[in-house]
Amino acid sequence: MAGGMSVKEWVVIHKIKALHDNGKGLSIRAISQELGLSRNTVRKYLRMNENAISEQIEDPSRTKRLDDHRDYLVHLLKKFPKLSAVKIARKLQAKVGELPASDRSIRRYVRTLKEEVASAQMRYYEPILDDVPGVQCQVDPGELRGVLIGGEERTLHFVVFVLSYSRLMYVGMAFRPLDTQTFIQLHDEALRYFGGLPEECVYDLTKLVVINEQYRELTLNQRFHEYATTAGFRIHACEGYDPESKGKVEAGVKYVKQDCLYGEVFRDSEHVRQHVQDWVESVATTAPPVNRPGSASNGMSENTWKLTCHQLACSLWPTRHVEPTRPT
Template sequence: MIKNGEHFMIKEMHEKGMSITQIATELGRDRKTIRSWLQENETKKYQRQMTIRPCLLESFKGYVKRRMEEGCLNAVVLFDEIKAQGYAGKTTMLRHFMSPLRPTVISQATERYETPPGQQAQVDWGLFKVKWNGTYKRLYAFVMVLGYSRMLYVEFTENERLDTLMGCHLRAMQYFGGRTRTCLYDNMKTVVSGQDEQGEVVWNERFAKFANHHGFVLRRCRPYRARTKGKVESGVKYVRKNFWPRVQTFTDLHDLNLQARAWMDKTANVRIHATTHEVPQERWLREELQPFNLTRFEAVYRHERKVSSDCLVSYNAHRYSVPHRYVGYTVEVEDQNNGLIRIYTGEIILAEHVKALGRHQVVANKTHFVGIRTTGSSKAATPMPLLVPKAIPEVVTRDLSVYDIFSEEVMTS
């Protein structure tokens, strides 16, 4: 392609009397090219040939818009979803599309306080709503974050009561494999009862005994400075923005917690954390957690029930099965308020069931009925009356001479 400057030079050289061959030799061009340009009165404008390629995101835009209208504004979550549907592009294209559609979020900065390994865990609740039979139902997410490694534990519950809180602590310590030296809270009523005349915190007596039993010290964040527990606040936000949008359906609270456990193991605790720039699960290996008390603290109230002859135990208008050999026993029902029911005799777990929904449901484990003896597999005979023949009267045996006497008497008479 001859540039505009060369076109003027060719014109000028030709006007000075140079032949086409001389001009082509001088400029190193083909004679046909020189001749063609000499025939042009105006300089040709350069036009770049544009190849229009179909947008990789085009077929997924409707889905992305719908999910954003549902409240999912996290590009990473949506990228995972459309990638599973066949999207071959990158997150850059997706973010560019989402940018004008998402509301502007302004976050306030605060000074970050880093803790050494094994020093502190932070705890908070998150409120979530679900649509249940045409109405909205509240669920509560217990979130614990280890301060050093940023390992996260989340469990959804029916309420925020003290028994529920202590049960969640125990299961979190089991998940982490230990406990930190301190645990930080805000002014939640199940933990903080108030403050004394000197302004010192007054802890809930039962929860303080629970903490002492397992060996960790209670700490309260500064009043009106809830962001001093920013690690767990960020954890609650992360659950809300990254896990919650992934949940499209769940059958019950237990199913929701199974999805949360899979998300913790496959996403939350194996990602590169934005603050530490390390994987929480890898930093957890350096967390230096202390062992908690394996002796059970009576954190959850147990309800005594008697096992009926059909191997079932009644609780909250539902019935749950136990092994048949415990028929007639008095057992204890423990409601963990996280979608599970456990039935004990002493410290032995007889049964664990997913908590029933609605009313008057029977939740049974078929193995609990294996081995029950029966009288036989055939049907019992239909009762029928017994035909007893009438008894034959006894006949007196006499000698024949007696009958001869009777006949003589008849003849003489």
């Protein structure tokens, strides 16, 4: 049958939908037992709507065009099984130019391939928080092991900064374990990139910020506390095991690992830095789009940005690198 769907599969889909009856009939588990299928297969067919099935039958060329690149896509998934369909589409576009199918067709095709290579896809989840504009930046360090740089596997260390209201992101990179000096330097880079600073920065109980906590009495890292006080922002430390209070940046760390770094091969450290900068500008800041500092969507007035930029000049430990800035 057209589009690679057999008559038997077509019959099974309709049988499953009839038994389920839009939730009024048998459960997924009961259908699985009735038809001798896995629950994942039942779920997959229930998710398929009539329009999607009709499109596949009416226009089999979409699937055939993607079949021309099947070996390349399978190679990517075998080597990097957690790649998202969005990133696979970008890689395919870089390789062949114009994509041979729609985004929806590519997502369906990749989902089928992932099942074939027995790979589970991890979703990027970002909870919605009720934030006040211009107040908060969430900060979290992360690391990814086994990144190929110059033919050798290395561990990349990074810090993700996310403005809570606009979700504008900056990623500071390090090629050795983070210490207080490097942590401060990456803050300088991020705040200059944003063009100012919010009223507070939110952290977990990392030793880079909080040396000790007992009954919510915090002993702060003195050097970092002096830096924050001089720059002009408050330190807000989350309680332990409370990822919801810092959800955006927790999700951001996963996003950087899975979408920015995972599946990439780098020539050297400068190649890493350039790739991350390009990714922040072309990918991270376009989903969802945000405006530049000083606009209403970022929640800070132009005067506020000018004032906070002036405060940055008081930094106790200026960075040795050229500070990143937002493109005009």
